[in-house]
Amino acid sequence: MGGLGSGTWFRLSQKDTVERSLVLAVKDFRKSLHPYGSGSFTWTWGSGAQASIGYSVTFHGDCPIVNLEYRSFGQEIRIPVRMQTTPTQFGGQRWWFTCPLIVGGVPCQRRVGKLYSSRWSRYFGCRTCQGLTYRSCQEAHSEERRVGTIEGQLEYLDALKRREGIE
Numbered sequence: 816m817g818g819l820g821s822g823t824w825f826r827l828s829q830k831d832t833v834e835r836s837l838v839l840a841v842k843d844f845r846k847s848l849h850p851y852g853s854g855s856f857t858w859t860w861g862s863g864a865q866a867s868i869g870y871s872v873t874f875h876g877d878c879p880i881v882n883l884e885y886r887s888f889g890q891e892i893r894i895p896v897r898m899q900t901t902p903t904q905f906g907g908q909r910w911w912f913t914c915p916l917i918v919g920g921v922p923c924q925r926r927v928g929k930l931y932s933s934r935w936s937r938y939f940g941c942r943t944c945q946g947l948t949y950r951s952c953q954e955a956h957s958e959e960r961r962v963g964t965i966e967g968q969l970e971y972l973d974a975l976k977r978r979e980g981i982e
């Protein structure tokens with residue numbers, strides 16, 4: 816299991832497509848959404864190249880935060896991803912990631928089931944932020960991406976809850 820910051824990241828030299836991106840699916844985290852939950856993921860390509868990331872789970876009140884941790888281009892990266900739920904038809908709940916990226920100064924905050932990375936972003940974010948759909952690569956490339964602070968993400972969650980009348 817990967818501890819904090821144990822992940823290693825290798826530069827991808829392949830064409831950037833959704834298939835070539837690294838993908839994190841919310842279903843793979845479901846079992847770890849408890850205090851002290853942690854784990855790691857490794858991707859291996861045909862060429863033998865590998866990429867891996869570690870994660871640990873912390874809580875802000877009832878809200879789990881998945882902290883993605885890895886090294887990219889010699890830099891330690893830590894991305895807090897706020898988790899959220901929506902009720903299902905049968906009284907259960909469905910988990911979602913909240914996209915942690917701020918693109919061109921605008922926090923994304925989309926509720927998504929998958930997070931992607933791509934060659935021009937050292938971070939994980941939703942497909943739209945990563946420019947994998949809807950927008951030209953050129954356009955996606957030109958916008959600055961950064962990771963929103965967890966405080967900012969939580970503020971947004973509070974505002975959302977107020978708007979939706981939850982708690």
Ligand SMILES: [Zn+2]
Pocket residue numbers: 914915916923924925940941942943944945
């Ligand atoms: Zn996004």
